Amino acid sequence: MNLALDGLTIVAVSAGAFFFFAGTVGLLRFPDTLSRLHALTKADNLGLGLVVLGLLPRAEGPFGALKLIAVWLFALLAGATVTQLIARTARRGAPLA
Amino acid sequence: MTIALAFDIGLAVLVLGLASWTIATREAFAAVVGFVAYGLLLALVWVRLAAPDVALTEAAIGSGVTGGLLLGASTRLRRTETPPAGEKPGRTLRLAAVVLCALVSAGLAAIVLLLPEPGPTLAPQAAANIAATGLGNPVTAVLMAYRAIDTLLETVVLLLALLGIWSLAPDRVWGGSPGLRHHADPDGVLTFAAQLLVPVGMLVGIHIFWVGSDAPGGEFQGATILAAMWILATMAGLVDAPPVSRRWLRLLLVAGPAVFLAIGLAGYAMAGAFLAYPAPYAKLLILTIEIPVTLSIATTLALLVAGPPERAPQQ
Numbered sequence: 349m350n351l352a353l354d355g356l357t358i359v360a361v362s363a364g365a366f367f368f369f370a371g372t373v374g375l376l377r378f379p380d381t382l383s384r385l386h387a388l389t390k391a392d393n394l395g396l397g398l399v400v401l402g403l404l405p406r407a408e409g410p411f412g413a414l415k416l417i418a419v420w421l422f423a424l425l426a427g428a429t430v431t432q433l434i435a436r437t438a439r440r441g442a443p444l445a
Numbered sequence: 446m447t448i449a450l451a452f453d454i455g456l457a458v459l460v461l462g463l464a465s466w467t468i469a470t471r472e473a474f475a476a477v478v479g480f481v482a483y484g485l486l487l488a489l490v491w492v493r494l495a496a497p498d499v500a501l502t503e504a505a506i507g508s509g510v511t512g513g514l515l516l517g518a519s520t521r522l523r524r525t526e527t528p529p530a531g532e533k534p535g536r537t538l539r540l541a542a543v544v545l546c547a548l549v550s551a552g553l554a555a556i557v558l559l560l561p562e563p564g565p566t567l568a569p570q571a572a573a574n575i576a577a578t579g580l581g582n583p584v585t586a587v588l589m590a591y592r593a594i595d596t597l598l599e600t601v602v603l604l605l606a607l608l609g610i611w612s613l614a615p616d617r618v619w620g621g622s623p624g625l626r627h628h629a630d631p632d633g634v635l636t637f638a639a640q641l642l643v644p645v646g647m648l649v650g651i652h653i654f655w656v657g658s659d660a661p662g663g664e665f666q667g668a669t670i671l672a673a674m675w676i677l678a679t680m681a682g683l684v685d686a687p688p689v690s691r692r693w694l695r696l697l698l699v700a701g702p703a704v705f706l707a708i709g710l711a712g713y714a715m716a717g718a719f720l721a722y723p724a725p726y727a728k729l730l731i732l733t734i735e736i737p738v739t740l741s742i743a744t745t746l747a748l749l750v751a752g753p754p755e756r757a758p759q760q
Contacts (some may be wrong), residue, residue, distance in 0.1 A: 429637075
């Protein structure tokens with residue numbers, strides 16, 4: 349059982365790290381604001397989600413696990429909101445300084 | 446090489462690299478973004494040094510509030526970004542700055558390297574006397590009992606900073622509201638996020654303040670979160686910034702330092718010294734100080750970010 353949980357942690361956290369890496373590469377390499385935002389949200393949603401999933405078996409009790417999930421949900425909410433606001437400003441053609 | 450050591454070395458390299466980039470970058474806005482990221486990395490460094498209280502404060506105040514203030518400043522300064530050629534510092538001045546910075550860095554490095562081993566510490570005494578304060582978190586015991594005078598002065602300094610910002614207001618808008626009225630789409634994403642996040646954020650802020658007596662947290666960190674929630678609600682147009690001449694606002698701002706000072710003076714009568722607490726009531730008195738102080742700090746920080754009054758007071 350412990351081996352399976354350790355395996356889950358290693359696989360999920362590694363996959364999460366991969367999405368963070370891919371998101372960063374996209375942020376640096378994609379040509380325009382909207383595509384860069386698209387790449388960035390992959391790191392927030394999937395990357396952080398997988399890292400949290402991997403850390404769940406290591407959380408201190410059910411409350412610790414709930415806190416981890418809450419962190420992910422808040423990051424999702426903040427990420428989605430800010431992405432929308434930046435994308436709207438970019439589409440209006442305002443200078444993105 | 447263990448994985449923790451590899452992480453620490455990577456972190457140190459990142460912090461140094463980001464710090465150099467923040468100094469070297471030409472644009473004020475980019476430098477502020479670099480500074481915020483630098484603050485968050487520094488918070489990770491504090492976690493690695495087993496100082497979660499400092500990490501929380503660094504993330505909330507060092508990176509969050511200061512970052513917000515600097516962002517506002519860089520937006521206002523954008524028009525003056527490129528100084529005329531005559532205002533650029535000459536070679537001698539730049540050389541003098543380099544020499545001065547190098548001397549300060551060398552002095553700091555020498556002090557750190559020449560520290561006695563083991564370093565002088567008051568930690569055992571702080572831990573030995575913590576029972577008398579009724580607190581479980583030694584950092585809070587230092588802030589609210591052993592060195593309460595520093596915390597009292599900090600709350601007063603924050604208030605003075607706000608007065609400094611308010612004094613920038615022109616006479617005709619004096620007593621009015623800070624900043625522009627934010628109008629957001631009532632069905633928009635920002636309004637939705639604010640409605641969802643503000644109640645939860647306020648709960649988290651109060652929680653961080655409350656657990657501060659026994660765990661990492663405290664009034665400054667909790668107050669920063671409360672202030673951030675108020676700023677978010679203003680940005681989403683859910684509430685408007687109150688005119689700075691409001692009596693309740695002024696009372697809220699001075700309540701913390703005033704209660705702190707009053708209990709400090711009462712210490713003469715109750716325990717024979719300024720800011721001394723009689724042992725059986727120490728925890729109760731500390732809480733009586735902390736609650737208004739948290740509210741005052743939260744209000745002060747939010748108004749610091751909101752800036753000087755810009756709208757004439759309505760009759």
